[in-house]
Amino acid sequence: MHTGSWKVLGAKMLKLVEKVLQRNTDATAQAILDAARSCILYGGANPSITDIAKKAGISRPTVYKRYRNVTEITADVLTQELLELLDIEDIPDNGPLFVRYIVQMAAKVRDNALLQIIINEEPDLLLTYQFERLGRSQLAIIDVLAYLIERVPGINKEN
Numbered sequence: 001m002h003t004g005s006w007k008v009l010g011a012k013m014l015k016l017v018e019k020v021l022q023r024n025t026d027a028t029a030q031a032i033l034d035a036a037r038s039c040i041l042y043g044g045a046n047p048s049i050t051d052i053a054k055k056a057g058i059s060r061p062t063v064y065k066r067y068r069n070v071t072e073i074t075a076d077v078l079t080q081e082l083l084e085l086l087d088i089e090d091i092p093d094n095g096p097l098f099v100r101y102i103v104q105m106a107a108k109v110r111d112n113a114l115l116q117i118i119i120n121e122e123p124d125l126l127l128t129y130q131f132e133r134l135g136r137s138q139l140a141i142i143d144v145l146a147y148l149i150e151r152v153p154g155i156n157k158e159n
């Protein structure tokens with residue numbers, strides 16, 4: 001994940017994103033995720049561990065040291081993808097800009113190639129990710145939105 005643009009959101013958000021993705025901070029884990037993303041984009045929503053390992057230039061046992069199965073890898077790819085979609089250049093500083101930000105983020109999710117492949121080819125995976133794996137990305141997205149809402153003047157913080 002390229003966290004440079006998250007610096008705009010301040011140290012608090014950068015720390016949150018790094019915490020959410022802490023398991024994926026080493027080069028090998030990132031190579032696995034990059035390879036899995038590429039396999040999904042160019043080969044479909046259900047790559048094998050062998051496909052991912054080959055693409056990453058590592059052995060299958062190395063992949064299994066970090067991940068139990070492809071579903072777990074794909075879930076982390078989705079986490080990264082969703083957090084990347086939240087990337088913005090300017091923090092919304094008023095209600096209308098915040099609404100525009102939310103609409104833009106929804107459009108990015110709708111138009112994202114990786115998410116479209118998963119939705120079209122393996123929709124159950126997305127459901128599993130969303131409901132059974134409630135955690136890192138969903139909580140991160142909630143934290144990002146809460147952080148942004150706190151920074152928008154004129155929004156009642158108690159509602």
